[in-house]
Amino acid sequence: MFDMSTSGVRNGHAADTAHAHATIRSAAYVLVALLVCATLPPRAEAQFGKLMKKVAKKAAGQADASATSGAVPAPAFNGNVLEITDARIGQLLKGLDAERAERPKLQRQDADAQTAYETALGTYAEQKKAYDRDLAAYQKKFDAYESCTERVEAKYEKEEPDSPSQEDLERAENARDAELDARTERLQSLAERLQAANARGDEKAGKALADSLRRESSATVAIGAAAQEDARQSRERDRRREADRAKCGDPGKRPVEPTPPSAINHDNSYVALKRAGVQASGLTDIQYAILRERVAAYVNVQGDFPAGNKYAFSDDELSVLQHHLRELTDRGADLAPYGAWRFAPKGS
Secondary structure, X not given: OHHHHHHHHHHHHHHHHHHHHHHHHHHHHHHHHHHHHHHOOHHHHHHHHHHHHHHHHHHHHXXXXXXXXXXXXXXXXXXXXXXXXXXXXXXXHHHHHHHHHHHHHHHHHHHHHHHHHHHHHHHHHXXXXXXXXXXXXXXXXXXXXXXXXXXXXXXXXXXXXOOOOHHHHHHHXXXXXXXXXXXXXXXXXXXXHHHHHHHHOOHHXXXXXXXXXXXXXXXXXXXXXXXXXXXXXXXXXXXXXHHHHHOOOOOOOOOOOOOOOOOOOOHHHHHHHHHHHHHHHOOXXXXXXXXXXXXXXXXXOOOOOOOOOOOOOOHHHHHHHHHOHHHHHHOHHHHOOHHHOOOOOOOO
């Protein structure tokens, strides 16, 4: 009984230990996957993130099997996820060399742009302060002007309490024009009839037509004179109104608000840096990004993975990485994700 109980405890303890180790390995997969995905450049993040999530999920699902067999799924290479070889390490190093050579120039350009932006920002602050001051002065003048002109308009409205609307004025003017046109036609007709009567020697008819012509002419002239007087009075009122409004002063033009400078777009420098590395490596954007981040993940832990965990590296890849570990470690700063370099001026 004692031996059986002890054996059972020992076997149970061994099973628990194996399960715990498998769980640790599973957690390690997830941790490393999250670390790598967090440091990926934007374009490679989505694709490589999916790959790492798949690896982590598969590792979590096979934890118990891994505890007993120690088997780790081999990486699945394709057109984007390339096998790490000596040649590929060489391509990566060429890309890193190109980035290292390009970085100082981009930093200088970015620093100059930042300095120019800060100078422009200072100038804008001064301009904005002057604008606020001018706007307050303008608003004060404008308010006084508005108040004055409102009093002027109220004065003339009192002078013309029964003044017709603009629509009524237009209708009256149209009616007057129509009447003048009709009277002009009658005058023309009377003149022609008078001429005919005189031609045939009809003095009686000629006298009657002449009297009608004089009456019609007088009425027509009176209508025209009234229209002219109305127009004169209207012009006089407008002249006096404008003269009174002029006494209100001129508030001037509203000041124009200055435009703030545009902030520096650091993504331009990031894109230029990445482009230099990609072109020098001879790889595509995605190939270069994934290769770089896989190598960076290995160098980050110095190849020291938990027992039995190869972090989705093949044995051949681990051998290549171990062979180049020292030179890759020396390039740790260059392997750092693009986001770690903010292109900020020195001392910022």
